[in-house]
Amino acid sequence: MSAKLYGIGVGAGDPKLLTLKALETLKKVDYIFTPVSAASTESNALNIIDTLFEDSLLQKENKVINLNFEMAKDLKKLKESRLKAAKRINEKLTEDNQVAFITLGDPFLYSTYTYIMKKIQKWQPGVEINTIPGINSIAACTSAQNLPLAEGKENIAIISNLKDEVQLEKIFSIFDTVVILKLSRNFAKVYPVLQKLNLKDKVLIGSKCGLKEEKYTTNIEVLNNEEIDYLTLMIVKRKGI
Numbered sequence: 001m002s003a004k005l006y007g008i009g010v011g012a013g014d015p016k017l018l019t020l021k022a023l024e025t026l027k028k029v030d031y032i033f034t035p036v037s038a039a040s041t042e043s044n045a046l047n048i049i050d051t052l053f054e055d056s057l058l059q060k061e062n063k064v065i066n067l068n069f070e071m072a073k074d075l076k077k078l079k080e081s082r083l084k085a086a087k088r089i090n091e092k093l094t095e096d097n098q099v100a101f102i103t104l105g106d107p108f109l110y111s112t113y114t115y116i117m118k119k120i121q122k123w124q125p126g127v128e129i130n131t132i133p134g135i136n137s138i139a140a141c142t143s144a145q146n147l148p149l150a151e152g153k154e155n156i157a158i159i160s161n162l163k164d165e166v167q168l169e170k171i172f173s174i175f176d177t178v179v180i181l182k183l184s185r186n187f188a189k190v191y192p193v194l195q196k197l198n199l200k201d202k203v204l205i206g207s208k209c210g211l212k213e214e215k216y217t218t219n220i221e222v223l224n225n226e227e228i229d230y231l232t233l234m235i236v237k238r239k240g241i
Contacts, residue, residue, distance in 0.1 A: 003093040003127050004029075005120055006100040007107040009134020010048045012210025017135050018049065025132060026052070029063075030097040033089055035112055036066045045102045069112060082112065086119035093120065093127055105136035110160055110181065137233060138179055140210035147204060147241060150177055154239075162186045168193045178236045184228040194220065194236065202240045207232040 006025050011017040034046040067085040070077040092099050107113040142149045150156050154176040162168055180186055194200045200220050207215045208231045
């Protein structure tokens with residue numbers, strides 16, 4: 001069987017940060033699957049590699065296939081959309097095609113790709129699967145601000161979903177650096193803890209890291225007066241930024 005599935009991390013936003021291996025793979029696959037929110041017709045992952053089509057480095061016609069994913073909190077709808085997407089990819093693999101699933105950042109850091117990969121592994125154990133890493137938003141943020149994420153013996157925690165403020169306090173008691181993703185849904189729990197622990201002046205906030213619209217600030221108070229974009233993260237370093 002010549003069918004292959006490639007999971008490709010296309011990075012945080014800047015097309016120039018796409019790896020050579022990713023570009024090489026995108027050139028040779030038969031189809032490129034890209035995730036699209038059910039509420040939108042636009043794909044952030046596809047936008048990153050669009051310049052490659054424009055520069056004729058990649059052929060787009062009849063090669064790109066959109067996969068609609070539910071972003072709802074309804075777990076049933078979420079699972080159904082993932083299953084539907086996996087089935088579409090599996091159809092192309094059954095026809096002996098080589099296909100790529102592109103994703104923002106890195107495929108193994110909070111990516112939908114992992115669900116797709118597990119389904120294919122279950123349905124077609126003989127299919128070769130190759131995963132190509134990508135630069136994630138955390139790396140894009142620290143690089144843009146020349147901020148070492150960890151030095152020496154410092155420990156790091158990456159948080160996506162906070163249970164409560166007590167949990168966060170425990171995390172800060174263990175880790176020197178804490179990265180909080182999905183800040184839009186976590187900020188209400190984060191702010192009072194930072195205030196209590198006197199950490200409000202030891203943060204870096206990055207929004208749309210790696211994209212043209214990227215913004216950075218160390219002033220946490222600005223978030224109290226504006227809507228927080230979905231693609232926003234916070235890095236807290238107990239030793240200071």
